[in-house]
Amino acid sequence: MRVLITGASGMVGQNLMRHPGLKRYDVLCPSRSQVNLLDYPQVEAYCREHKPELIIHAAGKVGGIQANMQFQSAFLLDNMDMGRNVVRAARQSGIRKLLNIGSSCMYPRHAANPLREEFILQGELEPTNEGYALAKIATARLCRYIHAEDASFCYKTVIPCNMYGPWDKFDPTHSHLLAAALYKIHRAKQEGVDEVTIWGDGTARREFMYAGDFADFLIYALAQFDNLPDMMNVGCGFDYTVNEYYRAVAEVVDYRGGFVHDLSKEVGMKQKLVDTSRLRSLGWTASTGLAEGIAQTYQWLMATKGEHFR
Incomplete structure (x- = not known):
């Protein structure tokens, strides 16, 4: 076809x-x-x-x-x-x-x-x-x-x-949550910055x-x-808080610093989790866990575009 x-x-x-x-x-x-x-x-x-x-x-x-x-x-x-x-x-x-x-x-x-x-x-x-x-x-x-x-x-x-994942946008002014977190946390580690800023209080929930x-x-x-x-x-059928995503990225990047929250920033919907009933009835489920996916994305990023983060 x-x-x-x-x-x-x-x-x-x-x-x-x-x-x-x-x-x-x-x-x-x-x-x-x-x-x-x-x-x-x-x-x-x-x-x-x-x-x-x-x-x-x-x-x-x-x-x-x-x-x-x-x-x-x-x-x-x-x-x-x-x-x-x-x-x-x-x-x-x-x-x-x-x-x-x-x-x-x-x-x-x-x-x-x-x-x-x-x-x-x-x-x-x-x-x-x-x-x-x-x-x-x-x-x-x-x-x-x-x-x-x-x-x-x-x-x-x-x-x-x-x-x-790979080929995402990693510029924080244009990227989504996880890509922006990867960019900011990697830069913070490289530059020896002790804190990374999270928009809002970090309790909003997202599915990635x-x-x-x-x-x-x-x-x-x-x-x-x-x-x-x-x-x-x-979708995956489950979600995490923004704070949990940042901690997961920090674990992969091996960043030992902390996080601060900017409560003046927009955070969008408090939760966005899709119902996967129709998807499950079709017989398909996602197979990549969060830590594995972040690690694969970070490895790709360092192998292909790491020079943009130094």
């Missing part, structure tokens, strides 16, 4: 491209210079020329809480345009299968945890990443509308929890999946595509 992967240069795409299971497929992974996903005519022309049988839409403008707050309009417009262009071009080109990758940011800020798929659009979004969430919701809804209008177009959305596990799920999903529900969470 010929599979088109958008966003092959990002964290999800890079981990997926290196999964041995992908060798069974004829893979298309165009760079931005080959097809600009923000340009609809380019996207449609590429789909018509190369005729993939299935698209995995993994492209997106992503970042942590600081970047989302600072660039709300860009996170809304870029992600909405990419999603709209890819999904619309797929339909116009007669591509019958599409797997859209959403985000747990799509859930209402006050929804009860664990977050079930039917909670989407049932309440106010978290303001710190509202633009990104709106774009992801719009793309998921477009997939659903197209399938409702013509059931031969099987366009489905998977909603991963937060992720970390190792990106290699999510790549493994995507390979599993390709083989099980017809059995996937139209929308499904993908």
Whole structure:
């Protein structure tokens, strides 16, 4: 089967491209210079020329809480345009299968945890990443509308929890929690700093999946595509506090300093844990533990990008 992967240069795409299971497929992974996903005519022309049988839409403008707050309009417009262009071009080109990758940011800020798929659009979004969430919701809804209008177009959305791993962004101004913690704690150790600052009081709870596990799920999903529900969470099924993540990173990095809390900073939702009932019924579970995943990420970081932290 010929599979088109958008966003092959990002964290999800890079981990997926290196999964041995992908060798069974004829893979298309165009760079931005080959097809600009923000340009609809380019996207449609590429789909018509190369005729993939299935698209995995993994492209997106992503970042942590600081970047989302600072660039709300860009996170809304870029992600909405990419999603709209890819999904619309797929339909116009007669591509019958599409797997859209959403985000747990799509859930209402006050929804009860664990977050079930039917909670989407049932309440106010978290303001710190509202633009990104709106774009992801719009793309998921477009997939659903197209399938409702013509059931031969099987366009489905998977909603991963937060992720970390190789090819993540490690600049604290753009990175998510775990990547930022790795960066800050490594720098503190290298520079002999006695304390690392944590935003908020550290009691907010988050669920993080190792990106290699999510790549493994995507390979599993390709083989099980017809059995996937139209929308499904993908997560570990458990979460940790921010403080616990920082302590886990410190253990891997062998940092002996302490932590201080900046209570003036935004922390987002108090908890974000996805319900994995549909995922478990499909027969897949994540296999990488937190300490193992952090260690693998740190080893990759030092082997490939360590010079940026010295």
